[in-house]
Amino acid sequence: EVQLVESGGGLVQPGRSLRLSCAASGFTFDDYSMHWVRQAPGKGLEWVSGINWNGGNIDYADSLKGRFTISRDNAKNLLFLHMDSLKTEDTAFYYCVKGGGSLTDRTGYSHWGQGTLVTVSS
Amino acid sequence: SYDLTQPPSMSVSPGQTASISCSGHELGTKYASWYQQRPGQSPVLVIYQDTQRPSGIPERFSGSNSGSTATLTISGAQAMDEAHYYCQAWDSKHVVFGGGTKLTVL
Numbered sequence: 001e002v003q004l005v006e007s008g009g010g011l012v013q014p015g016r017s018l019r020l021s022c023a024a025s026g027f028t029f030d031d032y033s034m035h036w037v038r039q040a041p042g043k044g045l046e047w048v049s050g051i052n053w054n055g056g057n058i059d060y061a062d063s064l065k066g067r068f069t070i071s072r073d074n075a076k077n078l079l080f081l082h083m084d085s086l087k088t089e090d091t092a093f094y095y096c097v098k099g100g101g102s103l104t105d106r107t108g109y110s111h112w113g114q115g116t117l118v119t120v121s122s
Numbered sequence: 123s124y125d126l127t128q129p130p131s132m133s134v135s136p137g138q139t140a141s142i143s144c145s146g147h148e149l150g151t152k153y154a155s156w157y158q159q160r161p162g163q164s165p166v167l168v169i170y171q172d173t174q175r176p177s178g179i180p181e182r183f184s185g186s187n188s189g190s191t192a193t194l195t196i197s198g199a200q201a202m203d204e205a206h207y208y209c210q211a212w213d214s215k216h217v218v219f220g221g222g223t224k225l226t227v228l
Contacts, residue, residue, distance in 0.1 A: 035217070045157070045165065045208050047217035059216065062123065095164060102178035106212060108170030115164060 002111045004096045009116030012086055019020040020116060022079040022096030030054070030074040033099035035109065036062040036081045048094070049081065052103040060104060086120045093117050124213035126220035133226040140196040142223045146207030147190060154192035155210040156185060158203075159222075165208065169194060199227050 009021040022034070036048040048058045049070040058070055071083040079096055093115035100107045126146045134140035154172050157165035167176050169185035172192065183195045192211075196203055201224065204227040209220040 037217075037219075042221040045159075045219040050217070061216070104212065106153040106171060108167045108176075108210070109157075109165075110167045110176055111172075112164040112166075113209065116182075 002098060004098060004111060005095065005111045005112035006096045008044045009094065009118045011119045011121060013032035013122050014088055014120055015029040016086055016088060017082070017084045017118070018086060018118060020081040020083070020094055020096075021114060024096075027098070029072075029077040032101065033079065033105065034072060034079045035096045035099050036070060036077040036079075037097050037109075038090075038114075039095070039115070040089075043092075046092075050099060050103050051079070053101075057089070057103045081117070086118075088120050091118060091120045096121045124211075124216070124218050126209055126211060126218055128209060128220040128223045130188075130221070131224040131226065132228060134196070134199045136227055140199050140203070140225055140227075142194045142196075142207050142213075142225065144192040144194070144196050144220045145190055146192075146211060146218075146220075149211060150188045151193055152186070152211045152213075154187045155209065156183075156192075156194045158205045159207045159208065160205045168207075176224060177202055191213075196225075199225075201227050203227055 003025045005023045035050040051070045071080045095115045096113040097109045098111040156169040160164045172187040206222045208222045
C-alpha cells in the first residue's frame with residue numbers, strides 16, 4: 001500500500017524558513033516523480049513543485065521560484081520542500097503527491113499524503 | 123499563465139446526472155484529470171487522461187474533453203458524491219488546477 005506521510009509543518013513568522021519532509025513507502029520511490037501541492041484553508045489546489053526520479057529535472061510554479069527548493073533522498077525514500085522568506089500567503093496545507101514515471105507524466109496524481117499545515121503569522 | 127475555469131458550485135438531486143465543466147484555451151489538446159475532495163480529506167483522483175477511471179472509482183464517474191471544455195459526469199449521483207471537484211491539466215510542463223466546483227446533492 002502506497003503511503004505518503006508529511007511532517008515539518010507548524011507556525012512560523014513571516015520571513016523565516018521551514019523545511020517539509022515526506023516519507024514514502026509501499027512503492028519503488030526512485031521509479032517515480034514526486035510533487036508538492038498546496039491548499040490554503042478553504043481555497044483550491046495549487047501545484048507548487050515537482051522533481052523527477054533522480055532530481056535531474058525540477059520545476060516550480062512561477063510565483064514561487066527563488067523561494068522554494070524541492071529535493072529528494074532516494075536512499076531514505078524522502079521528499080523535501082525547503083521554503084525560504086515565507087509570506088502570510090504561503091499559509092496552506094502542503095500535500096506530498098506521487099507522480100508518474102516522468103516529471104511530465106500525464107496520468108494524474110493517484111496518491112496523496114494527508115497534508116501538513118504551514119501557518120505563516122507573526 | 124494558463125487558466126482553467128470551473129463553476130463555483132452546482133447542485134443535483136439524488137439519482138440525477140451532474141455534469142461539471144472545466145474550460146481552458148485548447149484544453150481538448152491536453153490531457154485532463156479530475157479530483158474529488160471531501161471535507162477534511164485529501165483529494166482523490168477520479169478521472170485521468172480525459173476519460174480513464176482509476177481502479178476502485180465507481181462506473182458512474184466518466185469524463186470527456188473536446189475543444190476548450192473538459193467535463194466530469196456523475197450519472198446517478200449519490201449523497202456520498204457531495205464534495206469539491208477539481209480539474210487539472212498541464213500547460214507545457216506546469217501543472218494547473220481549476221478553481222474547483224462544490225457539488226451539492228440534495
